[in-house]
Amino acid sequence: MAEASYGKIAKDGFWNNNVALVQILGLCPLLAVTSTAVNGLGLGLATTLVLICSNVTVSLIRHLVRPEVRIPVFVLVIASFVTAVELAMNAFFHDLYKVLGIFIPLIVTNCSILGRAEAFASKNSVSKSFLDGLTMGLGFLIILVLLGAMREIIGFGTLFAQAHMMFGEVARGLTTTVFENYKGFLLAVLPPGAFIGLGLLIAVKNLIDQRATRRARQPAPAAGPAKAEA
Amino acid sequence: MSMLKASSPHIHGPAAVNAVMLEVSLALLPALAAYTWLFGWGVIFNVLLAIATALLSEAAVLRMRGREVAATLGDGSALLTALLLAIALPPLAPWWLIVVGTAFAIIFAKQLYGGLGFNPFNPAMVGYVVLLISFPLEMTSWLAPLDVREHTLDLSATAAYVFGGQLPLQGGIDSLTMATPLDTVKTRLGLEHTMGEILRDPVLGILGGRGWEIVNAMVLLGGLWMLFRRLITWHVPVAMLGTLFVTSGLFHLIDPEHYSGPLFHIASGGALLGAFFIATDPVSGATSTRGRIIFGIGVGLFTFIIRAWGGYPDGVAFSILLMNMAAPTIDYYTRPRVFGHTGGH
Numbered sequence: 160m161a162e163a164s165y166g167k168i169a170k171d172g173f174w175n176n177n178v179a180l181v182q183i184l185g186l187c188p189l190l191a192v193t194s195t196a197v198n199g200l201g202l203g204l205a206t207t208l209v210l211i212c213s214n215v216t217v218s219l220i221r222h223l224v225r226p227e228v229r230i231p232v233f234v235l236v237i238a239s240f241v242t243a244v245e246l247a248m249n250a251f252f253h254d255l256y257k258v259l260g261i262f263i264p265l266i267v268t269n270c271s272i273l274g275r276a277e278a279f280a281s282k283n284s285v286s287k288s289f290l291d292g293l294t295m296g297l298g299f300l301i302i303l304v305l306l307g308a309m310r311e312i313i314g315f316g317t318l319f320a321q322a323h324m325m326f327g328e329v330a331r332g333l334t335t336t337v338f339e340n341y342k343g344f345l346l347a348v349l350p351p352g353a354f355i356g357l358g359l360l361i362a363v364k365n366l367i368d369q370r371a372t373r374r375a376r377q378p379a380p381a382a383g384p385a386k387a388e389a
Numbered sequence: 390m391s392m393l394k395a396s397s398p399h400i401h402g403p404a405a406v407n408a409v410m411l412e413v414s415l416a417l418l419p420a421l422a423a424y425t426w427l428f429g430w431g432v433i434f435n436v437l438l439a440i441a442t443a444l445l446s447e448a449a450v451l452r453m454r455g456r457e458v459a460a461t462l463g464d465g466s467a468l469l470t471a472l473l474l475a476i477a478l479p480p481l482a483p484w485w486l487i488v489v490g491t492a493f494a495i496i497f498a499k500q501l502y503g504g505l506g507f508n509p510f511n512p513a514m515v516g517y518v519v520l521l522i523s524f525p526l527e528m529t530s531w532l533a534p535l536d537v538r539e540h541t542l543d544l545s546a547t548a549a550y551v552f553g554g555q556l557p558l559q560g561g562i563d564s565l566t567m568a569t570p571l572d573t574v575k576t577r578l579g580l581e582h583t584m585g586e587i588l589r590d591p592v593l594g595i596l597g598g599r600g601w602e603i604v605n606a607m608v609l610l611g612g613l614w615m616l617f618r619r620l621i622t623w624h625v626p627v628a629m630l631g632t633l634f635v636t637s638g639l640f641h642l643i644d645p646e647h648y649s650g651p652l653f654h655i656a657s658g659g660a661l662l663g664a665f666f667i668a669t670d671p672v673s674g675a676t677s678t679r680g681r682i683i684f685g686i687g688v689g690l691f692t693f694i695i696r697a698w699g700g701y702p703d704g705v706a707f708s709i710l711l712m713n714m715a716a717p718t719i720d721y722y723t724r725p726r727v728f729g730h731t732g733g734h
Contacts (some may be wrong), residue, residue: 344489345523355497 161282165290172294177359179302180364184271188262189303190353194314197321199307200300201255202262205244207296210272212240215290217280224281231274234267241267254324271299292366315349316341399630405464406505410465412620416611417472419667423607424476427534427600433480438484438551439645442491443471450500469684470494471668473513477659477706478533480522481542481565484551486524490516510713511673519705533567533592534600570657571702574649579612583646597656605661612665621669626676627687629664629692636656636693648697660692663705673713678721680716687712 163171178184185206193199216236224232245263248256256263266272275295280288312318316338322330348353391660394640405569405683447467451458462708481615494516502508521528549555556565568576577587594602599641639649660666666704668688669675675684676696683705695704 342524342527345525346519349522 163287165287166220168234168287168290169294172291172296173298173301174364176295177302177364178271178299179294180361182271182274183361184274184337185269185299186357187299188265188301189333190350190357191307192259192262193307193356194348194355195311195321196304196307196319197255197325199305201252201325202259202266203303204250205259205263205297206269206272207254207293207300208244209240210239210275210296210299211264211289211292212277213237213272214280215285215289216240217276218283218285221281227282230277233273233281237276238267238274243329251285252269255323258321258324271295277288306353306360307359309356310347310352312337313344314346314352315343327383334347369381406464407463409620410469412522412618413615413666414469414472416615416620417608418478419610419713420662421472421476423604424480427603428480428532429535430544431479431532431542431551432475434484434551435478435480435482435487438487439469439471439475439478439491442488443467443495445553446492446495447500450496451504454500456504461504463726466499466604467495468497470512470516473662474516474632476662477513479515479528479530481530481547482527483554484525486520486534488655489589490525491518505673508672509717510710511667511670514667514709514713517706518710521701527584531569531572534598535704554578558583563663567592568652569702571696572600573598573695575702576655578647584649585601585646587649593671596652597658602656603655608661608665612661615665615669621665622681623677624681625668625674625685625688626664627690628682629668629689632689633660633693637697640693654693654696656695658703659705663688663692663709667705668709668712673716675712675719675723677720677723678726680719683719683723684716687715725730 176182181187188202192202213233213236220232220236228379234301241264244266245256248259248263260358275291279291283291305385308318311320316336317334319330319333322333347384421432421436433479438689442465444462471491473489474494478487478490494512498510498512498515499505501509542556547558572606573586573590573592574587577590578584593597594600596602612621612626616623616626633654634651636650637654641649641650664685666686673728674685689707691708691711692704695701695707699707701707
């Protein structure tokens with residue numbers, strides 16, 4: 160993996176090595192806060208910010224830190240950025256901060272951040288680490304928002320409810336009611352809905368990958384019959 | 390399902406899956422008939438909607454999985470799931486409630502795990518519990534038995550409610566519904582009423598709830614017939630009902646004013662349906678003989694705990710799902726001894 164190209168880094172972050180769908184890391188916040196799209200977006204942005212900052216910092220100090228103590232140093236770096244983000248959210252997005260609650264400080268324990276620091280940033284240049292943090296974070300954010308939107312539509316029948324918590328009063332118009340007089344399928348908002356929703360998203364990703372490989376293999380006539388098990 | 394024909398001895402059980410499923414469905418018919426007779430046309434709509442949804446969603450998933458559709462639909466397991474769910478749901482329910490519950494049971498609880506034989510949980514109970522936690526209002530609107538309530542709904546009025554949500558009555562659905570017997574007991578015990586007072590409530594009959602006890606007697610009849618036909622063994626029902634009887638009897642003896650009697654526990658709610666038709670599910674339950682007894686004891690114990698101290702009036706569905714989760718472990722520890730091998734090999 161010595162010299163990954165920028166294109167490959169971006170593709171890995173968004174798709175091939177997506178934090179939520181492939182690495183299945185950061186499940187605790189992923190499953191717990193995605194009851195609405197706005198919650199997912201808020202946590203996704205916070206995580207992305209921390210991931211970029213920690214990746215860049217770890218990459219900057221990668222030649223100064225002795226390997227024996229690298230993990231505690233990484234954790235310290237991550238924890239300071241999380242604290243900064245937490246204080247900033249408390250100041251500027253106070254309502255959202257109250258909704259996300261414990262899951263903002265818990266970004267420290269999001270394995271994907273330490274994982275990227277250890278597996279990528281400590282071995283690569285600053286610009287590549289920045290791009291890796293950005294794409295990994297955005298890949299995670301997209302899934303958070305998608306899962307949140309799915310659960311919100313099925314669970315409450317709305318989309319982007321409480322958008323004003325993030326974008327100010329202007330965004331009240333962003334809230335759309337998808338179904339009028341919707342009874343609300345509570346299961347989607349409860350924990351089982353998160354597991355089922357994530358499972359479905361992973362299934363969709365695998366299905367798309369499978370189609371892509373099949374199409375790539377198409378010219379060869381001996382592709383064989385479709386596999387019995389999906 | 391055809392078996393290889395071999396020379397004697399010709400020992401064979403009632404092998405075909407669809408024959409078993411069909412007989413179990415037949416055993417449910419008396420209870421369904423009594424349910425319809427006592428609570429009106431809504432039950433028929435529930436049954437038909439559930440069957441249609443079950444068959445359609447099963448066919449859709451089978452197509453997506455590239456499996457043979459007709460052969461699997463013919464095994465009757467989707468039909469049985471639909472019937473079990475329909476008899477567990479309130480007798481007058483909007484159409485989408487039935488459709489959501491049945492589709493969830495078939496698609497998520499059964500087919501996503503690999504279809505019949507691979508589902509760790511009983512699909513009908515998963516569907517029921519999903520509805521119970523998602524739509525508490527609709528799932529607790531139970532009709533009063535026909536001889537207790539003032540209005541009767543004819544076929545067209547029932548259809549209007551099921552498909553349009555409109556009732557031609559003043560007061561809406563609330564003028565038709567009342568708390569179930571278990572709910573009545575739970576609520577009034579919470580209000581510091583004594584059992585002596587509660588038992589005079591018009592909703593209660595001789596053993597269980599008025600009307601409900603007849604439905605449950607028909608369930609018992611179907612269950613005994615299944616035992617007689619050897620479709621199920623006695624272990625699970627006896628263990629479950631016995632545990633429920635003993636634990637509730639014990640608490641009733643200690644404090645008769647705050648715990649309802651053991652016969653009331655058995656004759657109301659889903660105890661009999663669960664014991665004979667659902668906990669005996671060969672796929673999601675334990676399979677060894679000792680395992681079945683442990684499984685039944687667990688279901689009975691959890692049912693009593695949830696009924697007596699839990700948040701829901703009835704706990705049969707939750708108990709069965711909890712024990713479904715434990716079934717593989719139970720089977721692991723109760724494997725019958727294998728004879729004919731020297732120790733350790």
